[in-house]
Amino acid sequence: MRSGFSRREFLRTIPATLAAASTLTAQESKPRRVRKGEMVYRRLGRTDLMVSEISLGGSPAPNEMIFGRAIARGVNYADTSETYEKGNSERKIGKMIKGRRDKFYVATKCHPRRLKPPTPAGIIGMAEASLKRLDSDYIDIYMVHGASKPEHLTHEAVLGAFDKLKKDGKIRFTGASLHGPLANMAKLLVECGRYDVMNIPYNMYSRVKVKKGEKYDDYLQRSDIEGVLALAKAKDIGVVAMKSMAGGNFQKLDKYLTGGTTVPQAKLKWILENDAVGTIVSELLNADILKENLAVVGTGLTRRERQALYRYAEATSSVHCRMCGTCQEVCPNGIATTDIQRYLAYHDGYGKRTLARRSYAALSRSAKALRCQNCGACEQACPYGVSIRQRLRRAERILA
Ligand code: SF4
Ligand code: SF4
Structure with missing residues (x-):
C-alpha cells in the first residue's frame, strides 16, 4: 500500500508543500502534488498523470x-462524454x-448499455467516434458513463472492448463515472x-445531515463513501470529484458568504481537503x-x-439530494425519484x-412524478431527509 499524507498532515503541510514545490513518498514515481506557477x-492515482486541482467539466464545455484562459492558468484536464x-x-x-x-x-x-446487447465491437465503435470528434489518436481516460448497476462495470463486452482499446493504444486508462448506490459501485470499481x-459525486453535503432537529457530522462514515475514497487511495485508483457544487452555482448564497471567500469556494476547498481526490x-x-x-x-x-459552510448545509439539507439512489430502489411504483x-x-x-x-421528457410515462401513489416509502428510506414527494410535485409542475 502506498503511504501518503493523512488529512491532518495534508492541512498542516500545505504551506510547506507549496513552498517546497513538491512532495514525494518513497514508493511513488511522482510527487502527490506539485505547484507550477499558479496551479x-x-x-x-496509478495513472501517474499530474492533473490540475480544478479541471474543466464538459457539460457544457465553455x-x-x-x-x-483556463489553459493559460494551468488547467490541464477536461472531462467530457459522447453525449454532452x-x-x-x-x-x-x-x-x-x-x-x-x-x-x-x-x-x-x-x-x-445503449447497445442492445452491448458488444466489444459496438463499444470500440463508440470510442472511435469519440476519437474522431476529439480529432485525436488517443483518449487519456475512457470511461463508462453513469454506471449505476454492477453489470455496467463488469459486463464482458465492456471489459473486452476496454482491453482491446488499451492494447491498440487508443485509450491509455479506464474509468467510470458512478451514479446509483455510490458506496457499493465505488467499492466494486476499486475491487x-x-x-x-473513478468519477464520483463528492461534496460537502457528505458531512452534514439534519433531520428532525438532529445533526450528524461526518455521516459519510455511515454511507461509507469516505471509506471508499480511502480504499481508492490505498489501491491507488485516481479519484475525480464531480457534482462538487452540491446544488449548483446559481443558488442565492449571499447570506452565507465568509469574508473574502464565497460559498462555492468553500465547497471546493472542503473537497480538496481529502487527498484521495x-x-x-x-x-x-x-x-x-x-x-x-x-x-x-x-x-x-x-x-x-x-x-x-455547515450553516449553509444545515439550512439547505432537506432540499438537497445526494444522488445515493436509495429512494429509487424502494419505490414500489418504479418512479425515477x-x-x-x-x-x-x-x-x-x-x-x-x-x-x-x-431529460424529464425522456423518462418513460410510468417513471414520471405524475404516477406517484404518495405512499411515502421513498422518504422513509432517504437517509438525508429529503422532501421527495414535495419535490416530485414541483418537478411535475416545472419540468413536465
Ligand atoms: S411516495 Fe411516490 S415516489 Fe415515493 S415511494 Fe411512494 S410511489 Fe414511489
Ligand atoms: S432523495 Fe434521498 S434517497 Fe433519494 S437519491 Fe436523493 S438522497 Fe438518496
Whole structure:
C-alpha cells in the first residue's frame, strides 16, 4: 500500500508543500502534488498523470475564450462524454487542445448499455467516434458513463472492448463515472481491479445531515463513501470529484458568504481537503466562475469558512439530494425519484433548464412524478431527509 499524507498532515503541510514545490513518498514515481506557477497539480492515482486541482467539466464545455484562459492558468484536464452537447463538447475540446495534446489530458465516456446487447465491437465503435470528434489518436481516460448497476462495470463486452482499446493504444486508462448506490459501485470499481479512475459525486453535503432537529457530522462514515475514497487511495485508483457544487452555482448564497471567500469556494476547498481526490471537475462556464474556482487552488478552509459552510448545509439539507439512489430502489411504483431529483438540480442550481426539461421528457410515462401513489416509502428510506414527494410535485409542475 502506498503511504501518503493523512488529512491532518495534508492541512498542516500545505504551506510547506507549496513552498517546497513538491512532495514525494518513497514508493511513488511522482510527487502527490506539485505547484507550477499558479496551479497545483495532483497525482491521479496509478495513472501517474499530474492533473490540475480544478479541471474543466464538459457539460457544457465553455466557450473558446474561457477555455483558453483556463489553459493559460494551468488547467490541464477536461472531462467530457459522447453525449454532452450531442458530441459537440468533444469537438470543442478537441479543437482547443490542438497543438498542445501532449500537455492536456482528456477523459471521455461511452454508454455501452445503449447497445442492445452491448458488444466489444459496438463499444470500440463508440470510442472511435469519440476519437474522431476529439480529432485525436488517443483518449487519456475512457470511461463508462453513469454506471449505476454492477453489470455496467463488469459486463464482458465492456471489459473486452476496454482491453482491446488499451492494447491498440487508443485509450491509455479506464474509468467510470458512478451514479446509483455510490458506496457499493465505488467499492466494486476499486475491487474488480479493471479500472484506473473513478468519477464520483463528492461534496460537502457528505458531512452534514439534519433531520428532525438532529445533526450528524461526518455521516459519510455511515454511507461509507469516505471509506471508499480511502480504499481508492490505498489501491491507488485516481479519484475525480464531480457534482462538487452540491446544488449548483446559481443558488442565492449571499447570506452565507465568509469574508473574502464565497460559498462555492468553500465547497471546493472542503473537497480538496481529502487527498484521495485528484481533481475536481467543475463547470467553468464564465470568467467569474473560472476566477472564483482557481482562487481556491493550494488553499485550505479556515474555521470561519467551515462554520459558514455547515450553516449553509444545515439550512439547505432537506432540499438537497445526494444522488445515493436509495429512494429509487424502494419505490414500489418504479418512479425515477433519483433521476428526477437530478433534473430539478439542473433546473434550480445549474441554470440548465432546457436540459432539465428534455431529460424529464425522456423518462418513460410510468417513471414520471405524475404516477406517484404518495405512499411515502421513498422518504422513509432517504437517509438525508429529503422532501421527495414535495419535490416530485414541483418537478411535475416545472419540468413536465
Ligand atoms: S411516495 Fe411516490 S415516489 Fe415515493 S415511494 Fe411512494 S410511489 Fe414511489
Ligand atoms: S432523495 Fe434521498 S434517497 Fe433519494 S437519491 Fe436523493 S438522497 Fe438518496
